[in-house]
Amino acid sequence: MDSKQILDREFLEIRSRILDVASSLDRIQRADSDVSNDPRMQKLTEALQIVLTDDPHRAEKIQMLFSRQYDEHWKDQFSLPSTN
Amino acid sequence: MYYIDPHLHMVSRTTDDYETLARMGCVAISEPAFWAGYDRGTVDGFRDYFHQLTDVEPKRAAQFGIKHFTWLCINAKEAENVSLSREVLAMIPEFLDCDNVLGIGEIGLNKNTPNEATVFQEHVQLAVDHHQQILIHTPHLADKYQGTRMILDMLGDHSGIDRSRVLVDHVEEHTVKAVLDAGFWAGMTLYPVTKCTPARAVDIIEMVGAERLCVNSAGDWGPSKPTAVPDLVMEMRRRGHAESLIKKIVYDNPREFFSQSKKFELRNPADRVGFDT
Numbered sequence A: 001m002d003s004k005q006i007l008d009r010e011f012l013e014i015r016s017r018i019l020d021v022a023s024s025l026d027r028i029q030r031a032d033s034d035v036s037n038d039p040r041m042q043k044l045t046e047a048l049q050i051v052l053t054d055d056p057h058r059a060e061k062i063q064m065l066f067s068r069q070y071d072e073h074w075k076d077q078f079s080l081p082s083t084n
Numbered sequence B: 001m002y003y004i005d006p007h008l009h010m011v012s013r014t015t016d017d018y019e020t021l022a023r024m025g026c027v028a029i030s031e032p033a034f035w036a037g038y039d040r041g042t043v044d045g046f047r048d049y050f051h052q053l054t055d056v057e058p059k060r061a062a063q064f065g066i067k068h069f070t071w072l073c074i075n076a077k078e079a080e081n082v083s084l085s086r087e088v089l090a091m092i093p094e095f096l097d098c099d100n101v102l103g104i105g106e107i108g109l110n111k112n113t114p115n116e117a118t119v120f121q122e123h124v125q126l127a128v129d130h131h132q133q134i135l136i137h138t139p140h141l142a143d144k145y146q147g148t149r150m151i152l153d154m155l156g157d158h159s160g161i162d163r164s165r166v167l168v169d170h171v172e173e174h175t176v177k178a179v180l181d182a183g184f185w186a187g188m189t190l191y192p193v194t195k196c197t198p199a200r201a202v203d204i205i206e207m208v209g210a211e212r213l214c215v216n217s218a219g220d221w222g223p224s225k226p227t228a229v230p231d232l233v234m235e236m237r238r239r240g241h242a243e244s245l246i247k248k249i250v251y252d253n254p255r256e257f258f259s260q261s262k263k264f265e266l267r268n269p270a271d272r273v274g275f276d277t
């Protein structure tokens, strides 16, 4: 499939998903209390910024944004028995 | 198309699901031991569960011409209880000679804790000692990347591991390359909420290729879809992929991985007579 064919196939679905995101954010804003300082809201904003880039690995970048950090020296804190 | 679902928890599915799977072309299932939705209190609870996996489910599957294989362990969630885990580890060899046992699994991490890591390493040692294949569960959502890297570190520390006999499951966009580059097999799980969709799984196949990559539904007692693999087949066809590539992903690859266990026997579906598996 070329990019035009993919766009033909997926345009309505993408449009619908963007509307889902927009209406969810509207719903949060309409409700009582304020979550604008909730770190999850900041993550969502950052994720949307990644969507708007032309990076060819947006999905992977967004996965990393929502991931806990990996520390390669993690074993130092775990005191695991040594293996063969 | 004939296919194999390499990760499906049939103990929590109905007999009707077996029939639907058979109608859709499923010829074999492998069922890793997992969390039952509650923590079991005793080693005998696990002994009964392993009886279900090695005796009850193969018979239920056979009624529909599906060959049932399994993997044994105490899952990462219950591995937080190290003393119970050690009792289960000591009991597992009672079942390793059963006809449908392919290896140790699904072991792994859940919240990436020291206890989970300890029990993971002890399972790996059990598998190595008994020359068993290994099926690995990686954590979900925010814990996945960290947990997958920790698992790869622990596997890398162990000199007795044949990487071609280990499958690391539930890989996604951010973990698939690390697993494949390290020489392991990788599994993608199609699961409605917390994991991967068929469309994203096909994207991953297009980006990393089809070598050492399998796809499964991980159907269980949660909101899951045991027929998700046929959904992936349809998505690949819609995108114009060759039948040979689709077959590689849903049939040839799991068959090749499982065939490293001497327990794995599966008649070529084209040579079958009736429900003879």
Ligand SMILES: [Zn+2]
Pocket: B007, B009, B032, B034, B106, B137, B218
């Ligand atoms: Zn599972």
